[in-house]
Amino acid sequence: MALIDTDGGFRVSRRIYHDPEIHRRELDSIFKTSWFFVGHVSEIPEPGDYVTRPLGVDPVIVNRGRDGTVGVMLNSCSHRGVKLCRPERGNTKAHRCSYHGWAYGLDGKCLAVTYEKEVYGPDLDKSRFNLRSARVEVLHGLIFATWDFKGPSLSEALGHMTYYFDALFGKFDNGFEVMGSPVRTRIRANWKAETENLSGDGYHTMITHETALRFGLFPSPEDVAPYGDLIGPKFPGRTVQCGNGHTIRIQHLPIETHPPGFLGYPEELWGEIERNLKPGQVDIMARTSVTHGSVFPNLSFLENFKTATDGPGSMCRYTRLTLKVPVDEGLTEIWWWHLVPADASETWKERSQRAYLRTNGPGGMFELDDNENFLGMAEANSGPVGLDQSYHYVAGTHHPDAHGLEWPGHVQDADRSEHTLRGFLTEWRRRMELTAVAEPAASIR
Incomplete structure (x- = not known):
């Protein structure tokens, strides 16, 4: 019998609320591809304003770019994965990692690598290390984002x-x-x-x-x-x-x-x-x-x-x-x-x-x-x-x-x-x- 049984009623196994394995499957089946609410535009009214939020279960930075657009990016340095932005809100021109000092623009682009030429030589392609960005839509001031760029639109x-x-x-x-x-x-x-x-x-x-x-x-x-x-x-x-x-x-x-x-x-x-x-x-x-x-x-x-x-x-x-x-x-x-x-x-x-x-x-x-x-x-x-x-x-x-x-x-x-x-x-x-x-x-x- 299935965990949710609709044959002659609507019965739900209590395991779906308490089973660790079912929870792990939820993370891939639901929390990786859905549209999620991440904030409201009134929380980031000015260019450079940001808040840190969960997108599904992943930490993200929600910020307003210099052109006024809303962006959402993974709050994790592309170098060693350190949490990039620790405050819950603020205003900044760029996000800088506290571990090795890599810096990223409000659009998630990798702007600077510490001791770049000394450590990596003259040919480092920094665009390979841009932050993972999410797909974003705004509806009546509510900001939604998803990691799925091929799935349905928010509407x-x-x-x-x-x-x-x-x-x-x-x-x-x-x-x-x-x-x-x-x-x-x-x-x-x-x-x-x-x-x-x-x-x-x-x-x-x-x-x-x-x-x-x-x-x-x-x-x-x-x-x-x-x-x-x-x-x-x-x-x-x-x-x-x-x-x-x-x-x-x-x-x-x-x-x-x-x-x-x-x-x-x-x-x-x-x-x-x-x-x-x-x-x-x-x-x-x-x-x-x-x-x-x-x-x-x-x-x-x-x-x-x-x-x-x-x-x-x-x-x-x-x-x-x-x-x-x-x-x-x-x-x-x-x-x-x-x-x-x-x-x-x-x-x-x-x-x-x-x-x-x-x-x-x-x-x-x-x-x-x-x-x-x-x-x-x-x-x-x-x-x-x-x-x-x-x-x-x-x-x-x-x-x-x-x-x-x-x-x-x-x-x-x-x-x-x-x-x-x-x-x-x-x-x-x-x-x-x-x-x-x-x-x-x-x-x-």
Whole structure:
């Protein structure tokens, strides 16, 4: 029986989260050829600005060249492989190795070799030692890179997710900017656990985040009733498989507003949203309570609407990006970015940051709740009996598909479902070619 079995259900062997050999295969099958998020253009606004980031699991330098273009190159000297750039961010005219002093330009070209003629003679071809550069594309300020120059473009790889990305990150005239620097921490759990959760798991919210609910960090129907016509006691939501492992969950507030209202954003920016988006995208973004999903394999996004940021009844939005970088099969480094509309007032940006910090990042209430679950999954499945069990991803399979919408992708008319998790794992299986790897019958139960 395969490690992922879809015959009569959707069962997943727990080994895919804990097996070192499977992790090693992931590095080649997934983390060597995918498109990865590496930063935001607002982090490197001036020529010579750089940040150091992971591209998949390889360290890279992300910098802005003298001509204003964004470049991404392996953060490893071509001579002896020493980490070339050690600071997390800065501005420079060139990158110089601390070991033998070799220097590289912002475009990755090898500029200088110490004692070149004495050590290497008169005929050294320095172009042979240029840094390994990645293929780069920028979408709404988000910088993506891949080592694969022959594979699909970013747009082709995103497929239907492009429509939702445009709605989320292309709705303001001057886009988003990063608030502060990204925060990172490590958790003893597999990288796929949090990615699946953020891919669209609305099933866990009422249980895992019960304390946040009691504190009023989620708006109730009564909180939002003054802003529109109340249409029911529940928050309607849908989940979408966008293809290629990309997913999104969109939950709306239980109100109708005329004209469309984008509660939580400054009202002076509402006109930009309507002007920049298609009618179907306006319908998606109007009245949203929470929107979250994942870009395969390890980038997740979340736009949230929260109350109680500056006192009872106050409302504000925040947008976050999360990157899950595997250190090994049982250890993940997590990066968080907080994004705000570039044209919002400084006062609004600070309110958004307070709402974000209260709930997200290493000290955020939601993150602490979720991490307890991910740690528990790792701790309970370290033995041979636990690894012989399977997870069952069948929640929501009885729900109907949504019809009559302009939403691209496979849309399910259900807020609490594992529809998106199945989409993520289906692509994982395809990339890993696990269907061709037969396992003993006892490997999944």
